[in-house]
Amino acid sequence: MSAQAIDRFAATLPAETRASVYQSTKTTHEKRTRLLFDQFPDPDRLRTLAGEIKQHAIENLDTYLPQAEARLRANGAQVHWAGTAEAACAHVLRIMRERGATKMVKAKTMVSEEIELADYLGRHGMEALETDLGEFIIQIDHDHPSHIVRPIIHKNRREIATSFEREGLGAYNDDPATITRRARHHLRHKYLAADVGLTGANFLSAESGRIALVTNEGNSRFSVAATRCHIVLVGIEKIVPRDRDLGILLNLLGRSATAQDLTVYTEFISGPRDPAQPDGPEEMHVIFVDNGRTEVLAGECREILRCIRCGACLNVCPIYRQASGHAYRSVYPGPVGAVLSPLLLKENFPQKADLPKASSLCGACHEVCPVNIPIPDLLLRLRARAKEENVPSPGTPPMAPWALLASQPTAWRAALVAGRALNVLPTRLIPVPALQAWTASRELPAWRGGEFRRWLKARRRPAPPAAR
Amino acid sequence: MTDDRESILSRVRGALAPLHERAPLPTYDSEIAVLRGLLAGRDLAELLAERMRRVNGLALTSPAAVVAHLRAGGHRHGYCDPALWPDLAPHFADGFTVETSFDRTRVDDYAFGITRAAGAIAESGTIILHDRTTASRLAALAPWVHIAVVSRADIFGDVTQAVAALGDDRNVVWCTGPSKTADVEGILIEGVHGPGEQLALIVP
Ligand code: SF4
Numbered sequence: 267m268s269a270q271a272i273d274r275f276a277a278t279l280p281a282e283t284r285a286s287v288y289q290s291t292k293t294t295h296e297k298r299t300r301l302l303f304d305q306f307p308d309p310d311r312l313r314t315l316a317g318e319i320k321q322h323a324i325e326n327l328d329t330y331l332p333q334a335e336a337r338l339r340a341n342g343a344q345v346h347w348a349g350t351a352e353a354a355c356a357h358v359l360r361i362m363r364e365r366g367a368t369k370m371v372k373a374k375t376m377v378s379e380e381i382e383l384a385d386y387l388g389r390h391g392m393e394a395l396e397t398d399l400g401e402f403i404i405q406i407d408h409d410h411p412s413h414i415v416r417p418i419i420h421k422n423r424r425e426i427a428t429s430f431e432r433e434g435l436g437a438y439n440d441d442p443a444t445i446t447r448r449a450r451h452h453l454r455h456k457y458l459a460a461d462v463g464l465t466g467a468n469f470l471s472a473e474s475g476r477i478a479l480v481t482n483e484g485n486s487r488f489s490v491a492a493t494r495c496h497i498v499l500v501g502i503e504k505i506v507p508r509d510r511d512l513g514i515l516l517n518l519l520g521r522s523a524t525a526q527d528l529t530v531y532t533e534f535i536s537g538p539r540d541p542a543q544p545d546g547p548e549e550m551h552v553i554f555v556d557n558g559r560t561e562v563l564a565g566e567c568r569e570i571l572r573c574i575r576c577g578a579c580l581n582v583c584p585i586y587r588q589a590s591g592h593a594y595r596s597v598y599p600g601p602v603g604a605v606l607s608p609l610l611l612k613e614n615f616p617q618k619a620d621l622p623k624a625s626s627l628c629g630a631c632h633e634v635c636p637v638n639i640p641i642p643d644l645l646l647r648l649r650a651r652a653k654e655e656n657v658p659s660p661g662t663p664p665m666a667p668w669a670l671l672a673s674q675p676t677a678w679r680a681a682l683v684a685g686r687a688l689n690v691l692p693t694r695l696i697p698v699p700a701l702q703a704w705t706a707s708r709e710l711p712a713w714r715g716g717e718f719r720r721w722l723k724a725r726r727r728p729a730p731p732a733a734r
Numbered sequence: 735m736t737d738d739r740e741s742i743l744s745r746v747r748g749a750l751a752p753l754h755e756r757a758p759l760p761t762y763d764s765e766i767a768v769l770r771g772l773l774a775g776r777d778l779a780e781l782l783a784e785r786m787r788r789v790n791g792l793a794l795t796s797p798a799a800v801v802a803h804l805r806a807g808g809h810r811h812g813y814c815d816p817a818l819w820p821d822l823a824p825h826f827a828d829g830f831t832v833e834t835s836f837d838r839t840r841v842d843d844y845a846f847g848i849t850r851a852a853g854a855i856a857e858s859g860t861i862i863l864h865d866r867t868t869a870s871r872l873a874a875l876a877p878w879v880h881i882a883v884v885s886r887a888d889i890f891g892d893v894t895q896a897v898a899a900l901g902d903d904r905n906v907v908w909c910t911g912p913s914k915t916a917d918v919e920g921i922l923i924e925g926v927h928g929p930g931e932q933l934a935l936i937v938p
Contacts, residue, residue, distance in 0.1 A: 286919065286920075289920075290919075290920040293920070305769055305772075306766075306767070306769070307770075307771075308766060311766060312766055312767060315760055315762055315766065318757065318760040319759070319760060321757040322756070322757045322758060322759045322760070325750060325753060325756040325757045326750075326756060327746045327750070328743065328746050328747050328750055331742075331743065331746065332743070341904065342904075346737060347737050347738045347739040347742050348738055349738035349741055349742055350738075353738055397927065398917075399915050399917045399918070399926055400915075400917035403917070416916070416917065416920075417917070418917055418918075419920075422919060423918055423919055426918060442918040442919065442921045442923055443923050445918055446915060446918070446923040446925070446926055447925075449926070450925065450926060450927060451842075453927065454841060454842075454876065454927065455841075457927075458838055458841060474900070476900070482913070482914050482915060482916075482926075483913055483914065483915050483926035483927050483928070484875065484913040484926065484927040484928025484929075485926070485927045487871075487875050487907060487927070487928060488875060488876075488927045488928070490871075490905070491871035491872050491875050491876075492838070492872065502742070502746075507759055509897055509898075509900055510764060510894070510897060510898060512897050513764055513767055513893055513894035513897040513898075514762075514764070514766075514767050514894075516893065516897075517767045517893055524916070526789075526910070527789075527857075527858045527859075527910070528858045528860060528893065528908065528910045529910070530789075530909065530910050530911055530912070530913060530914055530928075531907060531908065531909060531910075531913075531928070532907070532908040532910075533905065533906070533907050533908075534900055534905070534906040534907075534908075535904065535905050535906075536902075536904050536905075537904040538904065539865060539871075539904065539905065540865035540866050540903070540904055540905065542866060543865045543866075543868070543870075543871060543905075544836075544869075544870055544871075545836075545838075545870055545871035545872045546865075546871050546905065554742070556738070556742045556745070560742060560745035560746055560748075560749055561745075561749075563745075563746065563749040563750070564745070564748065564749035568749075
């Protein structure tokens with residue numbers, strides 16, 4: 267093995283996928299920038315403010331979690347706490363069994379992917395159906411999402427049409443409007459037949475116990491209009507102190523995620539349905555999920571817990587654009603995933619210690635992040651941790667020969683001259699394994715060694731007397 | 735039943751104990767998130783209509799216009815909140831079938847649903863639904879066309895005002911345009927699970 271895992275995954279990416287990922291991430295990123303900067307007088311302050319609000323919230327979880335719990339209970343919801351993925355799945359199963367339920371509709375929740383809930387329920391004889399169009403396609407294909415906001419960014423219409431045909435959703439037709447109509451028709455009857463609706467939460471207000479949930483498709487609305495029981499999976503870091511903070515965060519979320527002023531549907535749910543309302547849940551369960559978050563809180567990368575899962579850092583990341591999401595091998599890809607995924611593995615951190623290295627540290631992710639997370643700094647902290655834990659780093663050239671060379675002026679000068687050979691020799695003829703690995707998927711820039719030294723020498727010459 | 739409440743909270747306390755000081759809650763004026771340039775001097779109903787158009791919604795100001803819209807789209811069978819029906823019925827001439835209860839076993843029969851909105855947000859072109867004032871969640875969601883009846887006085891200027899007025903309703907839904915997806919190759923398609931057309935009927 268001479269390359270990082272992420273490089274090996276990226277190397278197998280079809281050119282077509284790479285092109286479509288690149289194009290759509292770029293378009294979303296550009297629209298987002300225009301929206302934020304044309305509309306707000308001080309968009310950057312908005313972003314740092316949102317970061318301060320979330321940082322305060324996570325550093326006061328000991329106050330806010332019990333407060334949110336109390337509010338939710340007062341609103342008629344039941345609250346459960348799950349330390350691990352297994353515990354969270356077990357809560358869901360128990361709630362379903364207690365109601366004699368067998369069918370669940372899921373509106374997109376990343377936590378449910380993180381804890382692999384659908385598989386767990388399947389093994390226990392329950393049906394758990396994804397309802398977001400992209401997630402539904404992922405489910406019927408036994409695939410994995412490759413983007414936080416656009417789960418099937420890696421698929422084209424022909425692949426989707428083939429899957430629909432295979433699943434008996436009509437004859438092959440790759441018109442996106444037809445695909446969507448067919449999903450609409452198929453899924454609405456699934457909602458109506460389901461016993462339980464499961465959603466995530468984008469935010470949870472400690473002040474009111476209100477969860478805020480955003481979708482464009484309306485699948486979470488349908489899940490809580492058609493079923494009698496609503497289960498919410500919420501990562502403990504989703505807390506915000508007050509309702510008014512939602513005004514700031516919601517304004518940033520839609521713009522950062524999909525370049526919309528607001529996502530089409532924003533739902534604020536604080537309990538079971540109103541007594542006068544004929545449709546929707548008579549029972550609401552909220553499961554607070556830890557699953558490694560308290561360890562992240564205890565460590566030196568706790569800023570990542572501010573993340574509102576907008577995907578903007580993926581869209582702007584030169585590595586994500588080239589590698590696409592699967593190369594990150596986890597539910598959370600891109601820059602946020604490069605920090606969060608290894609951390610959530612706790613003691614198995616080395617398995618994904620390559621991710622923090624998959625960055626040029628260009629800083630674009632920090633610049634776009636609506637909660638101002640200094641992702642490059644966090645990546646460096648994780649690289650240092652990998653070094654301290656002696657995690658092997660295949661494909662990285664050793665630094666010792668470099669240090670030796672750089673400390674010997676004569677050798678250095680000779681190397682600079684020899685380096686010119688790089689401009690004429692084909693790189694595959696140069697017998698340096700690290701260089702071979704590096705150039706397998708990249709090109710070397712033209713050698714310009716020695717220019718700085720020439721510049722410096724020229725500068726040292728006495729300047730001509732200044733004109734008076 | 736095992737519950738991890740105490741262990742999670744003790745891990746949280748343990749994680750936070752070493753912090754010398756905790757990040758303070760910033761004080762701020764919500765004005766920072768308001769599109770003041772857009773709102774200045776505008777009639778809110780007019781601005782709402784303009785901003786709804788921007789997200790492919792449609793605001794109308796007379797029941798006759800709503801009926802004409804439905805007729806043009808071939809939407810002849812629908813649902814109407816029983817409390818709104820007495821006022822609207824005279825505008826629906828022959829050729830329409832309007833029910834005042836929603837039968838979920840015939841969900842595909844309803845091409846339109848008319849329900850009350852609790853308010854709207856001009857800045858973003860958003861309709862606000864409350865559980866208390868929505869006669870049926872499904873009727874406001876499942877039909878292809880949703881018509882929300884909004885009183886002019888209930889239109890907020892901006893998002894932060896609407897957040898401040900969330901109140902104690904248990905299920906508040908903000909609808910900003912029709913249901914949509916761009917999951918297939920980034921191409922925008924409307925009407926995924928919810929309405930393919932989002933209308934507002936603005937009444938005095
Ligand atoms: S880290 Fe920031 S930019 Fe990336 S998904 Fe999270 S909130 Fe968005």
